[in-house]
Amino acid sequence: MVFDNAMFILSVDVDVGSKKLAVLNNGKHDKDVGSHFGEFLIGEVEERVLPKFVDIINCFEIAVTFAIRGQLLEVDSSIIDLLLDSPVSHDIGAHGYYHRAFTEISQKEAEGELREIHLRMSGHGIFPKSFVFPRNRVAHLDLLKRYGYKCYRGPGGFLRDNINIERCEALYNICPSMYISLGLNPFLLRRIVDLCITKKSPLHFWLHLWNFGQDKEHIERNTNKILVPILRYAKKKERSGMLTFETMLSAAKKAEESQIHEGYL
Numbered sequence: 001m002v003f004d005n006a007m008f009i010l011s012v013d014v015d016v017g018s019k020k021l022a023v024l025n026n027g028k029h030d031k032d033v034g035s036h037f038g039e040f041l042i043g044e045v046e047e048r049v050l051p052k053f054v055d056i057i058n059c060f061e062i063a064v065t066f067a068i069r070g071q072l073l074e075v076d077s078s079i080i081d082l083l084l085d086s087p088v089s090h091d092i093g094a095h096g097y098y099h100r101a102f103t104e105i106s107q108k109e110a111e112g113e114l115r116e117i118h119l120r121m122s123g124h125g126i127f128p129k130s131f132v133f134p135r136n137r138v139a140h141l142d143l144l145k146r147y148g149y150k151c152y153r154g155p156g157g158f159l160r161d162n163i164n165i166e167r168c169e170a171l172y173n174i175c176p177s178m179y180i181s182l183g184l185n186p187f188l189l190r191r192i193v194d195l196c197i198t199k200k201s202p203l204h205f206w207l208h209l210w211n212f213g214q215d216k217e218h219i220e221r222n223t224n225k226i227l228v229p230i231l232r233y234a235k236k237k238e239r240s241g242m243l244t245f246e247t248m249l250s251a252a253k254k255a256e257e258s259q260i261h262e263g264y265l
């Protein structure tokens with residue numbers, strides 16, 4: 001696909017969102033969330049630090065995609081309320097209902113999850129169009145289309161990371177370019193932004209907040225060390241007209257416009 005400019009896309013996975021959800025599940029979905037940490041710890045960290053993180057993002061006046069686990073709305077809507085009240089209009093996407101890998105559930109179970117997400121989120125006036133597959137395992141794309149999704153994030157990893165958007169079964173895969181983790185060198189990140197500017201490519205960073213530390217102080221320090229400098233750098237490039245900030249959804253819309261313009265649709 002041909003774009004007028006590079007795009008800087010950021011998506012944030014909310015795997016649990018509240019420790020109340022862990023209490024409700026009583027360890028049942030710990031293994032679905034991760035092999036190192038259970039739902040309680042992740043829920044507690046996300047609940048505690050997400051407001052600060054949204055503040056930081058809002059200071060840059062950029063919209064990002066927050067992929068929310070649907071089941072969170074059974075117990076707590078504070079994260080959704082925070083995003084809905086935000087002065088910057090963020091893309092609120094879905095991250096499964098129970099955070100189960102879609103490759104490991106049947107068509108019927110996947111449909112059940114999408115139906116539940118729709119019921120819970122529509123109650124808050126949200127009709128998600130961006131889907132982040134739990135554990136990045138892609139399956140049941142036909143159902144996603146049927147439930148009104150426009151884009152998803154496919155699998156990442158060193159050999160699969162990409163600076164591209166692909167069309168697949170009438171949906172757009174906003175390919176992940178790089179997972180933002182603590183070990184990354186800010187200089188390397190700036191060079192990747194430069195590369196995407198030269199190629200006029202989409203650049204999709206994604207992250208888990210809990211990967212930045214387990215308490216507010218560490219997360220704040222690490223966010224300031226890694227994420228803030230790259231946002232500041234990209235913001236400077238945006239002001240020079242070299243890139244635009246996009247959510248997964250707005251990037252998918254640009255991809256569609258590009259395909260229409262090129263005569264593919």
Ligand SMILES: [Zn+2]
Nearest residue numbers: 013015134135
């Ligand atoms: Zn996840």
